[in-house]
Amino acid sequence: MADTPEAIKKATRLYLIIGGALFVGTVLTVLVATVEALDIGRHGFDMADCILGLIIATVKASLVAVIFMHLNHEKKAIYWIFGSGLVFVSFMAALIALAKGDPQEDPLFYDGRPALEEKAAEESAPPVEAAPAEVAPTTAAQP
């Protein structure tokens, strides 16, 4: 923990550098998302872009956590405490994603996707809450 004036002055320089790095990282994030030349994967947003964006964000967040929040010289108890939050949030996100991605397709209960024609047939007669039976004629759209 930076306690002496010299240590604090040294740390101050480090904070400035990290601050600069964060600015650069932010610009990089925007460039990666907007400039076509930097668009990895297919054209437009896809999984590769998502992962890249999250990696950059994680690096930036780690810089903030480790240096600005001086986790680099914190006590073990704090690692346990904050770490437990990170561990359980990962479990929560991962298991929710797993539950979403692993649906029940037991043939006893689920026959698979209905044929396209059946679906079109049932969609052509929707019980939509249409407004009135008789209504004033629609106004002509503006030219």
Next chain:
Amino acid sequence: MSAHATPHTGHDAHHDDHHHDPGFLRKYVFSTDHKMIGMQYGITAMLFLAFGFYLMMVMRWSIAYPHQPLPEWMSWVFSDGWKSRWLQDGKVTGETYNMFGAMHGTIMVFLGIVPLGFGAFGNYVTPLQIGAVDMAFPKLNMMSYWIYLAGGLIMCASFFMESGAAKSGWTNYSPLAGFADGQIVNQWLAGQTQWLVGLVLLITSSLLGSVNFITTIINLRARGMTWMRLPFFVWAMLVTGFLLLLAFPPLEAAGIMQLMDRVAHSSFFMPSGLFTKSEGLADLSGGGSPLLYQHLFWFLGHPEVYVLLLPAIACVAEIIPVNTRKPLWGYKSMVYSVLVLGFLSFIVWAHHMYLTGMGPVVSTWFQVTTVLISIPSVILLTAMIISLWGGSIRFTPPMLWACAFIPMFGIGGLTGLPLAFNLVDLHLHDTYYVIGHFHYVVAPGILFGLFAGVYHWYPKITGRFMSPTLSHLHFWPSLVCMNLIFFPMLVQGMAGFHRRWYNGGDAYLAKAADSVNVFGNTVRDHIDLNIIMSWGAWALAVAQIPFFINLFLSWKTGKKITSDNPWNATTLEWATPTPPGHGNFLEEPSVYRGPYEYSRPDCDEDYLPQWVAPKRNEPAEPVADKHDSAH
């Protein structure tokens, strides 16, 4: 300090204090003293428990005697106006039953047991047992209580609104919970909305409380109080604190999102194409997912049940050694078990969701973790049973309750095991079996443990014992009635009785009277059990009267204690004057040994308290685990 010290009054504790006496408000209402806050939590929680109990009594009438008007002896508390709105010719309607059911669950869980176990017992006993002068953040502690009270009152005030209180189950699933009371134009005046507002306040209160508890336990332990010298009670409170801290926020997220669905007409949990009879196609964007709500709810929901359990086990684990004059068996195993239990409780939640269409992989995960989590629970219970073996058992009132906790919680836990398997849960989900299971755990289980705690620490709080006669009058009928009410539920559940039926199942008879379940039972076979169960519930209410009388009468007329340590216990809370004053201890305590030093062969007495300094020619007690002293 000798173990048989003459009782000190609270006044002596002030001789080191230079504070002038705070006024009545500061001392009894807006107190920052953990003991007063503990008592505030305790009294408030018990009042909420009584209210939740009454709701259940009305529900049980509807179940046992469907279509019959509520009898005078139950309906007198309601005003005529209220009855004309909520009872149809005196009968409990489905809507009213749902409202009572949802609020019964909410009140008992969030406003009753957690504040009683964690807020009341945790607040009062934890700082004392670790040798601290108070909680780490006394003002925060006070705020926790008042925010809890505000949240609870807001939830209950909704009973008097035109919409009534929340009525979509204590689980409050969307889309129903997003829609119910939707006809109220100003959504802020709808009971369902107020339930969410109350919930956000309760979660805030819990979060502040858990931060306080964990910080106190980590940083305010007395000199010599290493981790492995902590009473099991404190370990249980530590784990409970972490469960509340980390599991509640996702429910807060879900609550905020459901609130947005109601007042901002968002569609977080509303699927596309939602159609209701009263409104037709919903005027919403759709695209949301009801399943998302369930995940976020049960992410809290499962750790919540361990939040309910651990304070009760904590009380029982303290009471057993005191009354068997033997150390707690398997202390280390119990500590590791409770830590593993806390960890595992975060990754089992979807066993409440087996019927939502989850695939084999995720279902297997949750079945495995759910079965695994039974292991630490069994270790805890087994350790407590073995602790009785060979003990010199004194059946004091707290010991009666503690001993009843063990088999009752055991039944509750064992009946949960079949539910861990989705194959079995397919048949038992949403039946009375589940209700029977969790009520066994909470009612004759957890509540008995907490009653034990009341009887055990009452002498420290008031300086008098509770009347043993009234204790027996409270205990025996309660034990009998609890089993009368909840055991038949297990049977009914297996026969296919669905939960949340307001008519006790008789409507089912009209449609499918002879349909048998996998065991060959029909609803008709077991519908008459409803009557016995309901009378058991009403008798249970009567059985609580001796308890309330005891609580208040003994304060004035109970047998006075003759020492600050009337049970001859070993843990630090008994080293204080009675009642403990501001600052708790007369001098800063030091801890020299573990928490359960009973019947040591090298001791004249059958107990050696933690705080008694070793005699001159005795070596100091070795620190149980070298690593603990580091932090």
Next chain:
Amino acid sequence: MEIPYIVTPRKDTGLTNSKIAIWLFLASEVMLFGGFFSAYVFLRIGADYPWPERTLPVLPGLINTFVLIGSSVTVVFAWASLKLRNWRKFQLYMGITVACAAIFMVLKGVEYSVKFSHQAVRLTDYTVLEGHLGYELKEGADSHHPKAEDYEKDHNGNKIEENRIRVETSALTFNTLRFYKPWIADLLDQAKHHGDAKITLTGDIKGIKTEGGKEEVLFKAGTPLSVDLLEEIQSLHLAARSHNSALRTAASRVEWDKALAANPDKQGWELSSEVNVDMEALKPRFLTEIQSVPFKVEPATRFIFKPRDIREAATQSRLRDDTVVDGKLLESPMVFHNLDAIDFQHLVMKAEEKGIDPQIAIQNSWIMKNSEFARKAWEWHNKKVEALEKRLIADYGFEADGKTPKREPTHKERYRLGWKELAKMAEDGGMAKLSFADKMKEEFMGPNYAARTEKTFPHLSVPREQIGFASKFAPAWNTYYAIYFTITGLHGLHVVGGALVLAYYLFFGRKMYDANPEWLANRVEVGGLFWHFVDLVWIFVFPILYLM
């Protein structure tokens, strides 16, 4: 009695109480925002509509990111200044931090207000139109250059958006228990506004007020509508309801007792069909319950209602408080003063699900059939898409099979005409370009309708029956905006909370600094940790919600 380890750390843990507490709190905040981000992923994966990618203007979010990062640096400098016992420097850096928080919230406020005033509508054929609605103008006003006094005002003095349901009302029937008081006041005001129409009781309300009493006129026909009147009727009704309910309950008890006595071997649940209360015998004792109160409106007046408040139908509409509005439904279009986007993505998604060619589906959409502007814009747009396709093939080539291009225009590029495109189209057609400064302003405030005029962003009147779902760009519009507003709103609340705490130390910390500077340094450190966490969350929020 003092709580230990507030300022000096405990020896074995090496920590002060507040250090432990703040990290515990931050762990819970990780769970809170983690819950919201999990919800975001869940909603995005499960969305049954085209998820809006890169739909928000990036510049405000980007500037806010810089502002927050900067404030993170200055807050740690503030703490360092305290440790070095330099009060002036502490004030400077903490002041900048709090100022940054204020800038952040101002920018956020601008972002939110721009969205809340921007309208979106999904037509029944799943075309999405976006733009700004017009306001009702008085008769004869110049709709192209209206002056302030030309606008119609409602009874609160606010302009009336051109998105209202109009009913030529001849009668109103209120539900005694559920009528909503503010709406009664609004109806009375509207009646006064529109030629002083009178709302009066249609007929006498007759009833029995006391048990055994005669039927009498409780309220005379012609009584004018007022909240007091309705409340009086309500209390009479409630009293009657209580009375009658008590009578029926007592009778029911008697019948049950008789049935149970007559069938000693049967349980209650078996007897319910045999228990009948003789209602006819009781009727003379009942008081009159007045369920609804009918009023007539003379002369029939045009009332306007917000679409969300009413379920409209040709001759009889119903408000959400169960008020029945009798009268002819008039034309109630939604009028865009400036249409600034046409989005066919959802329509295309639905068409592809049914196996219909998207281009054909688009040609058959209402807007293409009814708007010359839309047809022209779509033609122009298609040329651009073709050019893009060609360029992508030229730049990136084909896959191994020689037929599938390596890169193709996205769905959004193919099927959405955003405001920037419409602006470009107008500029291509000879419209003067905006100055750089104005263009920058557009990045924050949205398209500049005044400068670009309705040649770029035309008027459009959408008939009510074409409208499937409509909303401002608010949480109601779709799950993306719902999660966007919730996450950024909650984050914003955390910014405000953190700034308040830091500002407290800035303005009121001097006394503590003089008494115990290390204590203040500890508190500022703890506040700073919270501030960094707020920045940390934003580091994820910005790319996820703004760029992905």
